[in-house]
Amino acid sequence: MEHIPFSVGNEGRQVFWNAEHFELWLFLFTFVALGIFAYGIYRRWQMWAAMGKPEIRWDDTKERLKLLLRDGFLQIKTFKDPYPGIMHGLIFFGFVVLIFGAAFDATEFHITEPFGIAFLRGWFYLIFSFTMDLFGLAVLLGVLMALHRRYITRPDRLAYRGESDSTADDAIALLLLLGIIVTGFVIESLRIHVTQPSWEVWSFAGYALSKAFVGVPAETAKAMHAWTWWIHTFIVLGFIAYIPYSRLLHMITVPANHFMQNRKPVGTIEPIRDFENAESFGVGQLDEFTWKQIFDADACTKCGRCQDGCPAYLTGKPLSPKKLVQDLKTYWLEKAPAAVMAKKLADEPAKWPYLGKKWPILNTIDFIIDFLLAKTKGMPTGAPAEKALVGEAIELHELWACTNCMYCMENCSASIEHVPKIIAMRQYKVLTEADFAPELQLTYRNMENNSNPWGVGSHLRGDWAKDLGVKTLAEDPNVEYLFYVGCSGSFDDRGKKVSVAFAKILKEAGVSFGILGAEESCCGDSAMRGGNEYLYQTLAQANIEVMNGYGVKKIITTCPHGYNALKKDYPHFGGNYEIYHHTEILADLIAKGKISLKKSMDGVFTYHDSCFLGRYNNIYTQPRTILGAVPGMKLVEMERNLAKSFCCGAGGARMWMEEEGQRINNTRAAQAIEVKADVIAVGCPFCLTMMSDGIKDNKKDEEMKSLDIAEIVWKSMDLEEEPEPVEVCAAPAE
Amino acid sequence: MNIVACVKQVPDTEAQIKVKPDGSGIDEGGIKWVMNPYDEFGVEEALKMKEKFGGDVTIVCVGPARAMETIRTALAMGADKGIHISDPALENADAYTTASALAAAIKGVPYDVILCGQRAIDDDSGQVGSVLAELLGIPQVTVVTKVDVDGQKVKVVRPIEGAQLVIESALPAVITATKGLNEPRYASLPGIMKAKKKPVDVKDAAALGVSADAKAKVGKFIPPPARPPGKIICADDTPEGKAAEVAKLLREEAKVI
Ligand SMILES: Cc1cc2nc3c(=O)[nH]c(=O)nc-3n(C[C@H](O)[C@H](O)[C@H](O)COP(=O)(O)OP(=O)(O)OC[C@H]3O[C@@H](n4cnc5c(N)ncnc54)[C@H](O)[C@@H]3O)c2cc1C
Numbered sequence: 001m002e003h004i005p006f007s008v009g010n011e012g013r014q015v016f017w018n019a020e021h022f023e024l025w026l027f028l029f030t031f032v033a034l035g036i037f038a039y040g041i042y043r044r045w046q047m048w049a050a051m052g053k054p055e056i057r058w059d060d061t062k063e064r065l066k067l068l069l070r071d072g073f074l075q076i077k078t079f080k081d082p083y084p085g086i087m088h089g090l091i092f093f094g095f096v097v098l099i100f101g102a103a104f105d106a107t108e109f110h111i112t113e114p115f116g117i118a119f120l121r122g123w124f125y126l127i128f129s130f131t132m133d134l135f136g137l138a139v140l141l142g143v144l145m146a147l148h149r150r151y152i153t154r155p156d157r158l159a160y161r162g163e164s165d166s167t168a169d170d171a172i173a174l175l176l177l178l179g180i181i182v183t184g185f186v187i188e189s190l191r192i193h194v195t196q197p198s199w200e201v202w203s204f205a206g207y208a209l210s211k212a213f214v215g216v217p218a219e220t221a222k223a224m225h226a227w228t229w230w231i232h233t234f235i236v237l238g239f240i241a242y243i244p245y246s247r248l249l250h251m252i253t254v255p256a257n258h259f260m261q262n263r264k265p266v267g268t269i270e271p272i273r274d275f276e277n278a279e280s281f282g283v284g285q286l287d288e289f290t291w292k293q294i295f296d297a298d299a300c301t302k303c304g305r306c307q308d309g310c311p312a313y314l315t316g317k318p319l320s321p322k323k324l325v326q327d328l329k330t331y332w333l334e335k336a337p338a339a340v341m342a343k344k345l346a347d348e349p350a351k352w353p354y355l356g357k358k359w360p361i362l363n364t365i366d367f368i369i370d371f372l373l374a375k376t377k378g379m380p381t382g383a384p385a386e387k388a389l390v391g392e393a394i395e396l397h398e399l400w401a402c403t404n405c406m407y408c409m410e411n412c413s414a415s416i417e418h419v420p421k422i423i424a425m426r427q428y429k430v431l432t433e434a435d436f437a438p439e440l441q442l443t444y445r446n447m448e449n450n451s452n453p454w455g456v457g458s459h460l461r462g463d464w465a466k467d468l469g470v471k472t473l474a475e476d477p478n479v480e481y482l483f484y485v486g487c488s489g490s491f492d493d494r495g496k497k498v499s500v501a502f503a504k505i506l507k508e509a510g511v512s513f514g515i516l517g518a519e520e521s522c523c524g525d526s527a528m529r530g531g532n533e534y535l536y537q538t539l540a541q542a543n544i545e546v547m548n549g550y551g552v553k554k555i556i557t558t559c560p561h562g563y564n565a566l567k568k569d570y571p572h573f574g575g576n577y578e579i580y581h582h583t584e585i586l587a588d589l590i591a592k593g594k595i596s597l598k599k600s601m602d603g604v605f606t607y608h609d610s611c612f613l614g615r616y617n618n619i620y621t622q623p624r625t626i627l628g629a630v631p632g633m634k635l636v637e638m639e640r641n642l643a644k645s646f647c648c649g650a651g652g653a654r655m656w657m658e659e660e661g662q663r664i665n666n667t668r669a670a671q672a673i674e675v676k677a678d679v680i681a682v683g684c685p686f687c688l689t690m691m692s693d694g695i696k697d698n699k700k701d702e703e704m705k706s707l708d709i710a711e712i713v714w715k716s717m718d719l720e721e722e723p724e725p726v727e728v729c730a731a732p733a734e
Numbered sequence: 735m736n737i738v739a740c741v742k743q744v745p746d747t748e749a750q751i752k753v754k755p756d757g758s759g760i761d762e763g764g765i766k767w768v769m770n771p772y773d774e775f776g777v778e779e780a781l782k783m784k785e786k787f788g789g790d791v792t793i794v795c796v797g798p799a800r801a802m803e804t805i806r807t808a809l810a811m812g813a814d815k816g817i818h819i820s821d822p823a824l825e826n827a828d829a830y831t832t833a834s835a836l837a838a839a840i841k842g843v844p845y846d847v848i849l850c851g852q853r854a855i856d857d858d859s860g861q862v863g864s865v866l867a868e869l870l871g872i873p874q875v876t877v878v879t880k881v882d883v884d885g886q887k888v889k890v891v892r893p894i895e896g897a898q899l900v901i902e903s904a905l906p907a908v909i910t911a912t913k914g915l916n917e918p919r920y921a922s923l924p925g926i927m928k929a930k931k932k933p934v935d936v937k938d939a940a941a942l943g944v945s946a947d948a949k950a951k952v953g954k955f956i957p958p959p960a961r962p963p964g965k966i967i968c969a970d971d972t973p974e975g976k977a978a979e980v981a982k983l984l985r986e987e988a989k990v991i
């Protein structure tokens with residue numbers, strides 16, 4: 001092609017310099033690479049489509065595109081962790097710019113230049129080449145950071161219990177990236193070395209590298225250039241072809257997963273609707289997941305963000321959310337080919353399944369490829385795995401170790417939804433097989449018979465309020481708020497004190513409220529999260545019937561588990577109320593001056609975020625605002641706080657189960673001890689129990705304690721003489 | 735191998751029991767009714783035998799209409815069918831009458847083993863199993879913690895003070911179950927749903943040809959006196975000091991030693 005010669009004032013560079021005759025070959029190889037790429041995507045697509053129940057995750061496209069922009073393009077979730085965020089950002093944004101650059105080049109060369117329009121000229125070219133070099137270096141830096149991290153610093157997140165989960169694939173992907181950039185710079189520098197345009201200082205990296213070739217004769221340099229050009233080309237094409245067969249596929253699956261992410265309130269579990277006729281409940285076989293739940297697993301990049309704050313993993317339990325998702329993926333990879341085959345057979349029951357009438361050529365290719373790749377992970381054929389999903393692929397110890405703390409989902413950079421999968425598999429164990437921990441069976445029986453996990457007589461539910469003059473709705477239904485007390489607040493000695501403190505505050509502030517007393521039922525959270533959806537729905541319906549009977553509109557809870565269940569799950573069954581957590585109410589009462597905090601509270605306080613308040617319901621500020629309003633309060637934060645807070649260990653029905661090994665609550669209490677807290681302030685009765693026990697187990701119960709925010713507020717209101725501690729061991733009366 | 739399990743519906747252990755003002759019985763309002771816990775052991779053992787040897791498990795229960803729920807619970811656990819002996823005349827049945835009704839019903843079904851709880855936690859008389867065996871003229875082994883069926887014989891373990899008896903009996907026999915025999919299963923949801931459709935025969939005393947006349951009649955229900963508050967003992971902090979104090983109180987206040 002003829003060019004207007006480049007010169008100062010008309011700067012530019014010749015595309016295909018020294019490679020003019022390669023163009024045809026390049027097209028050919030590109031065609032092959034794209035073919036391999038497309039075939040890989042097509043096979044994968046078949047595998048995604050072969051298993052799982054239908055689920056629509058593309059409603060409200062506009063909102064979803066926004067999510068794609070936020071999490072996919074702007075990488076907001078990835079950037080939450082600085083080092084890996086920057087590392088990935090450098091590679092990602094670097095490549096975005098490089099690809100745009102290459103597209104500019106190609107557009108000019110193939111489309112506009114033949115019409116005599118060349119826009120990569122002059123100052124635009126200079127800025128262009130500068131930018132390309134800059135972002136090329138960005139990628140290089142990103143890849144080096146990644147290599148350093150994966151192979152030198154090796155954080156535990158890239159392993160499972162010290163055993164690295166890096167595979168050859170990880171190395172290949174990074175080396176391909178490295179190869180593309182390095183050869184790219186070498187090509188550029190050789191061209192600069194030979195053509196020596198004065199303006200190429202703007203291609204600063206290539207320019208600097210070209211100094212390395214000083215003294216190399218032009219002809220030699222041109223030959224080196226041609227070789228490197230081909231190497232570069234093959235690495236690029238190899239990279240493209242490799243995408244669908246490797247972890248690089250995440251470039252497609254992860255954005256797709258962001259687009260399809262859950263848009264319902266955090267932690268919502270779809271209710272089981274048909275108990276009467278189904279033979280199996282929850283997920284016992286892969287096919288009982290929705291296709292999206294399976295797709296999730298394929299999108300996992302093994303980044304380990306989820307594992308980093310998983311309370312189960314960090315206290316030595318077999319569960320790691322990363323491993324769980326990866327195990328699911330492996331299992332799916334084993335099962336999918338047979339499912340694809342079965343689907344084909346069903347679609348076109350020909351004698352020779354591969355050579356069906358519909359897609360004879362593709363089917364033939366499938367057959368050949370399957371044959372060739374028979375043993376490769378990713379596309380195996382043959383008999384599907386015989387092992388069971390629940391109990392073998394995913395071990396029961398893993399399944400039951402989860403506290404539903406939501407750390408994994410909140411922090412996953414690929415919008416993967418672990419918790420609903422865990423609950424679905426628990427549902428299978430509990431509802432279909434009735435095979436689960438005896439202590440949990442006892443809890444459920446107690447909930448069935450007495451509507452509380454301890455099995456205390458249900459008639460005693462309202463007794464905590466006996467001497468407070470709190471009315472039940474049966475006595476007076478014309479109140480603004482229902483105080484839904486919940487099981488801990490009604491039956492647990494420590495929880496009852498919180499209920500009392502909160503009720504006293506409400507009375508003092510003149511809030512109109514009542515309780516249900518013995519008519520109240522357990523909220524059912526532990527049943528639902530422990531897989532007993534049937535029991536949960538029975539309890540929820542009992543509550544809804546009573547609440548709707550009284551025309552309840554606004555509800556306050558002191559327990560985030562009840563808060564979450566009533567707010568997000570009861571609407572499924574016709575229970576629609578405005579739900580408030582007591583910290584929201586208390587913050588409001590303080591802001592409006594309805595209560596005043598007078599008494600100074602000395603000592604160091606730290607606030608422990610309840611998962612069901614924080615990550616589930618985004619209530620982070622109110623408890624801290626309340627504590628901030630207490631005179632004399634010195635508030636410190638633990639290292640793990642807010643969205644990265646560490647669970648107390650009680651969620652997901654774990655409250656009622658035996659815990660093996662290092663205890664989660666002790667670990668959390670130790671984190672509070674580390675910041676020298678005198679008081680662990682909480683807004684959840686489960687956390688209260690867990691932190692109190694944790695303090696005791698850390699042998700700090702002499703100098704430390706755990707208090708609910710309501711107790712702190714009531715004390716600080718200073719309206720009641722603090723009762724003298726009862727001297728249990730006073731000298732016996734003679 | 736066909737197995738019969740007798741189950742009784744009793745108030746939940748946590749239920750608040752209020753005696754009717756006239757002392758004629760208890761006030762049933764607000765009571766949660768459950769399967770007698772010892773009978774759960776019986777049902778579980780019956781299901782285990784069925785799993786091992788095949789056959790049918792029949793649940794037999796004397797009780798008012800509400801007792802049907804308890805029969806369904808046993809069916810949900812895995813039993814095959816039920817006989818519900820429901821008759822207002824049997825409301826004040828004593829152990830003997832109950833056992834005769836059970837015996838009459840059981841005579842109509844094939845059985846190799848009959849499982850009962852060792853006692854019902856409401857009346858606590860612990861006789862029905864024994865009377866039932868007598869009425870049927872078959873052996874009984876009571877309060878057992880282990881059952882081994884071997885052909886036409888059964889070997890059971892019965893804990894006694896400081897030892898265990900290993901008893902062998904011919905079949906058919908009545909076995910009464912106690913804690914330790916097994917861990918009763920949690921009913922699966924498909925089990926619960928299927929239980930709704932399993933057959934339950936409802937019969938009255940006349941149909942069984944038994945007299946509803948109780949030999950022993952309850953004169954009056956009297957609630958126990960309110961318990962005085964407990965006492966925390968800590969004369970001094972040493973175990974010896976505390977023990978001495980306990981001994982003193984037992985002798986001087988409680989006058990039991
Ligand atoms: C004062 C006293 C002292 C005792 N001392 C001893 C002792 O020293 N050693 C010893 O081993 N035992 C002792 N026992 C226990 C007692 O001998 C037996 O346990 C008793 O015979 C069982 O009868 P029950 O009525 O309590 O239980 P029952 O009410 O007779 O129930 C026993 C079982 O019969 C079946 N049944 C009962 N009612 C029904 C119904 N309506 N429908 C279907 N099935 C039903 C159930 O399977 C139930 O679990 C004592 C009992 C008492 C009251």
Ligand code: SF4
Nearest residue numbers: 310402403405406408
């Ligand atoms: S919800 Fe919490 S405990 Fe469960 S897997 Fe995720 S991080 Fe671990």
Ligand code: SF4
Nearest residue numbers: 300301303304306412
């Ligand atoms: S599940 Fe998400 S956070 Fe966990 S390893 Fe996979 S991509 Fe990373």
